[in-house]
Amino acid sequence: MEQKVSPEYIQTSLAASLTLGFQQGSFHRNARLKGLNLLLHYEEGCLGKCHFCGLSKSRREGPKGKTFIRVDWPLYPLEEIIQRTKGKDQIHRVCISMITHPKALEDTLYVTQRLREETGLYISVLISPTLIPRENLLDVMKKAGADRVGIAVDAATPELFDRLRGKGVGGPHQWDHYWKVVQMAASVFGKFHVGIHLIVGLGETEKEMVQTIQRGQDLGAHTHLFSFFPEKGSPMEEHSPPSLGQYRRIQLTRWIINEGLGSASQMKFDENGRLIDFGTNINPLLQMGEPFMTSGCPGRDGKVACNRPYGNERPSGPIRNFPFMPEKEDIEDIKEQLEISSLSSFLRKQESESL
Ligand code: SF4
Numbered sequence: 472m473e474q475k476v477s478p479e480y481i482q483t484s485l486a487a488s489l490t491l492g493f494q495q496g497s498f499h500r501n502a503r504l505k506g507l508n509l510l511l512h513y514e515e516g517c518l519g520k521c522h523f524c525g526l527s528k529s530r531r532e533g534p535k536g537k538t539f540i541r542v543d544w545p546l547y548p549l550e551e552i553i554q555r556t557k558g559k560d561q562i563h564r565v566c567i568s569m570i571t572h573p574k575a576l577e578d579t580l581y582v583t584q585r586l587r588e589e590t591g592l593y594i595s596v597l598i599s600p601t602l603i604p605r606e607n608l609l610d611v612m613k614k615a616g617a618d619r620v621g622i623a624v625d626a627a628t629p630e631l632f633d634r635l636r637g638k639g640v641g642g643p644h645q646w647d648h649y650w651k652v653v654q655m656a657a658s659v660f661g662k663f664h665v666g667i668h669l670i671v672g673l674g675e676t677e678k679e680m681v682q683t684i685q686r687g688q689d690l691g692a693h694t695h696l697f698s699f700f701p702e703k704g705s706p707m708e709e710h711s712p713p714s715l716g717q718y719r720r721i722q723l724t725r726w727i728i729n730e731g732l733g734s735a736s737q738m739k740f741d742e743n744g745r746l747i748d749f750g751t752n753i754n755p756l757l758q759m760g761e762p763f764m765t766s767g768c769p770g771r772d773g774k775v776a777c778n779r780p781y782g783n784e785r786p787s788g789p790i791r792n793f794p795f796m797p798e799k800e801d802i803e804d805i806k807e808q809l810e811i812s813s814l815s816s817f818l819r820k821q822e823s824e825s826l
Contacts, residue, residue: 563770587616662691672713676744
């Protein structure tokens with residue numbers, strides 16, 4: 472029997488499957504997809520063993536039963552995906568996730584080239600740095616039609632990275648190599664045509680997360696933020712997601728750093744590494760709402776195309792990454808979730824103590 476594997480077959484996110492009409496339905500609050508997320512598929516699955524990931528080899532279910540960033544990823548023929556994507560104005564960008572598999576690089580190049588040539592859409596590749604030992608492989612990817620790459624660093628510190636993705640789980644990934652590839656990618660694709668994925672809530676402090684966002688910024692990579700979600704059957708299924716307060720504060724610091732409105736060195740943290748001062752006036756940023764939207768690669772309009780509806784939370788909410796502009800009531804909720812009153816009372820105490 473013919474095996475349904477890449478490059479002839481490829482998985483789409485559930486949102487992409489709905490948008491392309493493979494399945495019927497619509498999203499809560501009418502969230503509309505602007506970025507088509509695709510994932511290579513092999514019988515053996517991903518050879519990484521990352522503790523928190525739904526695709527990990529250490530997860531109990533086989534590759535077909537797996538979820539990734541919380542949602543299902545149905546499998547379709549590449550040909551049909553291309554035909555259904557053509558002329559869909561709603562879609563601004565396609566993202567191809569490589570996963571860690573010996574065939575992934577070759578297949579990613581093939582899929583990138585076909586999608587770029589046949590749909591004319593912008594293409595991001597979420598690369599697996601472990602499969603990229605040399606810079607010229609990134610040149611080849613650019614020539615195939617990708618204009619941006621994402622690198623899923625995921626864990627904010629070398630210790631967490633090693634424990635959850637590297638030696639600690641017998642996995643192949645290495646922290647230093649990931650950052651070397653961030654640098655190589657910025658030189659091939661250009662500064663800020665590179666994004667790093669970071670997952671809040673893997674055990675890092677807010678200070679550590681902010682410093683890693685700043686590290687990416689200094690190297691020419693914006694941060695695309697995710698909130699940890701315990702994937703069922705993964706070794707971290709019992710680990711709690713980060714508190715909403717923690718996630719909101721990191722969303723706002725990411726916006727401040729990536730938009731060049733401030734830097735990690737201007738922010739203040741308490742003795743537990745919790746953020747207590749953003750180092751800038753946050754009121755106008757709160758009113759905008761945009762800092763709390765999904766962060767990802769941009770589309771034709773320069774706004775985020777990769778809005779991954781409900782990739783981090785159940786649609787019943789509360790929404791962590793807004794796939795649309797938050798409304799007035801959402802902003803009121805966000806202000807409460809940020810626990811600003813506790814921040815400012817701490818600051819007042821600090822000020823009175825220093826008098
Ligand atoms: S932000 Fe989205 S489009 Fe960009 S690399 Fe990450 S998953 Fe792909």
